[in-house]
Amino acid sequence: MSKVIRIGIIDDNAALLQQLAQNLTAFENIDIVFTAPNGMAALNEIETCERLPELLLMDIEMPVMNGIETTRVITNESQIKVLMLTVFDTDDKIFEAIKAGAAGYLLKDSKPHKIVTAIEEVMQGGAAMSPTIASKTLDLLRSLTEKKSSPTPKDYNLSDREIQLLELLVEGYTYQQIADQMFISHGTVRKHIENIYEKLRIHSKIEAVNKANKYNWFAKNRI
Known part of the structure; x- marks a missing residue:
């Protein structure tokens, strides 16, 4: 026989609970050591029950104290x-639950x-x-990794x-148009561009444009 696992169940839907x-x-x-209708009631149960649960099945959206906040308190103090048990499969809920310390979803x-x-x-x-949650979590982690690595x-x-100046260059402005736009001389534009090339470790305008587009540096500013 498998080891008996003591659990608590927290959900504000009485019928489902x-x-x-x-x-x-x-x-x-x-x-099942106890059931509770919200996070605050669960914390009270944990403080007073004679047999502590080893694991909690936790809903997310609940009155008084939601599941994310309750999870954060419990994992920090015990x-x-x-284990989250919810109807929500959105990225933000998954991410917040994992950050709060949930061991599963x-x-x-x-x-x-x-x-x-x-x-x-x-x-x-x-x-x-x-x-479906595992798939979403992998996608979320990939997205975060890509953002962090860019x-x-x-x-x-x-x-x-x-x-x-680089943004204007990427937008297709000529050296003279950049000079007029930034109220600087043509020579100053050339000097800035030389510095940009050196810092980006590139040697041409096309490389500058490709690098900016690769990392979407100015995409949000385009109409």
Whole structure:
């Protein structure tokens, strides 16, 4: 027989809470220590209950104290693990839950045996997720990695003036048009461009344009 796992269930939907508790009670290795309608009630239960839960199934949107905030408090102040169980599959909810310390993220349409498997996985040190959530999480991590790894003009030590000039160059302005736009001489434009090329480690206008476009440095300013 598998080790019995003590859990708490937190959800403000009384009918769903009762149904979930009933479904999970059927599993011999699940011991429901308490249920609570919101995060604050859960914290009160943890403070007063004789047998602490090892894991909490946590909804997100709840009155008084939501699941994200509750998860943050619990993971900071105890060894209790939190497995989100919610209807929300948006990137911001997933990201906030992970940042708060959630060890897993399931959707409420998960079958009872899948929930129990996820509970066991989390208790063994894993990170349980519904398939769609796992896919979204990977996409989110890739997006964050790409944003983090993409350099900005400031990373190349370009001055504000040089960035302004580079943007005009990327937009197709000639040296004379840049000079007129920035109220500087043609010679000063050439000197700035030489400095830009040196800092970007390139040798031509086409390389400058390609580099700026590659990292979308000025895309947000275009109409």
